[in-house]
Amino acid sequence: MKRTVLPLRAPRATAVIALALAAVLAVPTASYASSAASASAGSPARPAATTPVVTWGASADRLDAAVADQTHRVVVRTSAGGSGLRVRLSNAFGEQPVTFGRAYAGVRASGAAVAPGTNRALSFGGAASVTVPAGGSVYSDPLPGTVRPQSDLAISVYVRNAAGTATGHRMGLQTSYIAPAGDHAAEESATAYTRQTGFRFYLDAVVVDAPPGxxxxxxxxxxxxxxxxxxxxxxxxxxxxxxxxxxxxxxxxxxxxxxxxxxxxxxxxxxxxxxxxxxxxxxxxxxxxxxxxxxxxxxxxxxxxxxxxxxxxxxxxxxxxxxxxxxxxxxxxxxxxxxxxxxxxxxxxxxxxxxxxxxxxxxxxxxxxxxxxxxxxxxxxxxxxxxxxxxxxxxxxxxxxxxxxxxxxxxxxxxxxx
The missing domain is CATH 3.40.50.1110 (SGNH hydrolase)
Incomplete structure (x- = not known):
């Protein structure tokens, strides 16, 4: 399934990502669906109140022509730590809708490689895929876990359908990676990511739920x-x-x-x-x-x-x-x-x-x-x-x-x- 969003800022989601690298971060084994089911059944205690805070951002701008059937792996450095990690994907400068087939978030090991066991699937309104209209943006759903401050994450986004102008950030002094053909978002290996770029395609914000205040x-x-x-x-x-x-x-x-x-x-x-x-x-x-x-x-x-x-x-x-x-x-x-x-x-x-x-x-x-x-x-x-x-x-x-x-x-x- 895929979800189409309106060209307005998406409602706040409480997304979470916990990633582990060399025992620094811990990833829960339960899926978001099973965690949500347990919570609704009253098993675990409700989490303490948190505050949504942007932990990374990069200004959206016009990039080159949008290309379909590519996977972008964007490397970001967090600032605030917390739970509730979610990403915002932007089509602010697109003239046509763009469909993101799948998106994943993991701890970057080195280069385009993701630390083993940390690459986690993101969802959008419960669906793996989302179509964002021209001028729009969308936040992902919650992803269970926590993320440490000042850690390197790899956000991988498969662009299934796109045309016209791509949205993203032109310069940021950070190398990101492109798999030029096919969906490689779930892969931890760097093998498919044969192209390097200074551009940050489509990703313009990452948010966590931090301690209150x-x-x-x-x-x-x-x-x-x-x-x-x-x-x-x-x-x-x-x-x-x-x-x-x-x-x-x-x-x-x-x-x-x-x-x-x-x-x-x-x-x-x-x-x-x-x-x-x-x-x-x-x-x-x-x-x-x-x-x-x-x-x-x-x-x-x-x-x-x-x-x-x-x-x-x-x-x-x-x-x-x-x-x-x-x-x-x-x-x-x-x-x-x-x-x-x-x-x-x-x-x-x-x-x-x-x-x-x-x-x-x-x-x-x-x-x-x-x-x-x-x-x-x-x-x-x-x-x-x-x-x-x-x-x-x-x-x-x-x-x-x-x-x-x-x-x-x-x-x-x-x-x-x-």
Whole structure:
């Protein structure tokens, strides 16, 4: 059977995945159906109340042409741990329906291989298959078990029928894998996954049920947030370092981190991905457990030709703040980082950057300020990144710069009363 979903956000499911790798994770042997039957019979005690929290995310965008009869194995690193794992599959940019034949989740061993005994079948409304209409998305059902924080999962999705444009994420500095023909979602072996890709096809969020009161942070940004120039396959983007800090902070209830960066993205206009204003609801405000948005956008607007004025960019920030506040979400404004030496830098853009940063720091419009500019700039040349943090292109930080950015965030400031 297959289930067709409406082009609306699916109702919250309490999906669970427990995966075991080298005795780190434990997988229950009972199937979801048998577990549900036991619960209805009153055998096990009802689980304690939990909070759904996004543990991984990647912004949806237009990819290449959709291809049917392929299996995608997407590798993700969790942030928050918990039970109730479910995945969200997106057809946000598709012009035609896409049918996902089967989907599995398991612990990634290495490369495209899944740790033996951990690959588990996902379902959608009780069915193995689901058809998602153009513009739609769907969450999977519960999968029994628990998942540890900061573990690598392999989400395998067989695309049975698809045409037109595929939806997914273009850049994330994480290798994923494609089996070019047939359904190989259930296989733990890497043998069929003969193609590597930097794209993340169709998967745009993973959610767990975390302890009560747990919350999430979403990083809304451009290539710097997406991880450009950081070392691939090592999880050294600044949101990854932030996730590690939050995990190790016993005083913080914010444990989930979703990276919603798109390389080249702008606040005001479309280009590399639709604008931050247009994607705010889908990529950010829809995320489960969201408490705080960290907004690091603006450099691509400023270095564009023609560039908006500082007042226009600030007006865009205010829209994001107002819409987030209306949803009960805090917004931390991150200062626009220096980029002199990049080919599009000019004195006019630098003046706009400084005016925008003065607003972020001093207006009081944001619930908190994250001063990335101060963290990475060269004190001797404030329009430039400090060489120790410069990847070499004078715009994107290297791994050390990414860590300095995350370390500059006052974790206490990420919570506000909303």
């Amino acid at each position: 747990t919350g999430a942070v979403v990083a809304l940004g451009d290539s710097i947030t997406d991880g450009a120039i950081s070392t691939a396959d090592t999880n050294r983007r600044w949101p990854d370092f932030l996730a590690g800090r939050l995990r190790n902070d016993p005083g913080s209830v914010l444990k989930g981190v979703a990276n919603e960066g798109i390389s080249g993205n702008k606040v005001l206009s479309d280009g590399a991905g639709v604008s931050a204003l247009k994607r705010l609801d889908r990529d950010v405000l829809s995320q489960r457990g969201l408490r705080t948005v960290i907004l690091l956008e603006g450099v691509n607007d400023i270095k564009a030709t023609p560039a908006p004025t500082a007042a226009q960019l600030i007006a865009g920030y205010r829209q994001i703040i107002d819409r987030s506040h209306a949803a009960g979400v805090c917004v931390a404004g991150a200062t626009v980082m220096p980029y002199e030496g990049w080919g599009e830098w000019n004195a006019g853009g630098e003046a706009i950057r400084r005016e925008v940063n003065a607003f972020i720091r001093g207006s009081g419009a944001f619930d908190a300020v994250v001063d990335f500019d101060a963290a990475v700039k060269d004190p001797a040349a404030p329009a430039k990144i400090l060489p120790a943090y410069d990847s070499g292109d004078h715009l994107h930080p290297n791994d050390a710069g990414m860590k300095v950015m995350a370390d500059a965030i006052d974790l206490r400031s990420l919570r506000c009363d909303r």
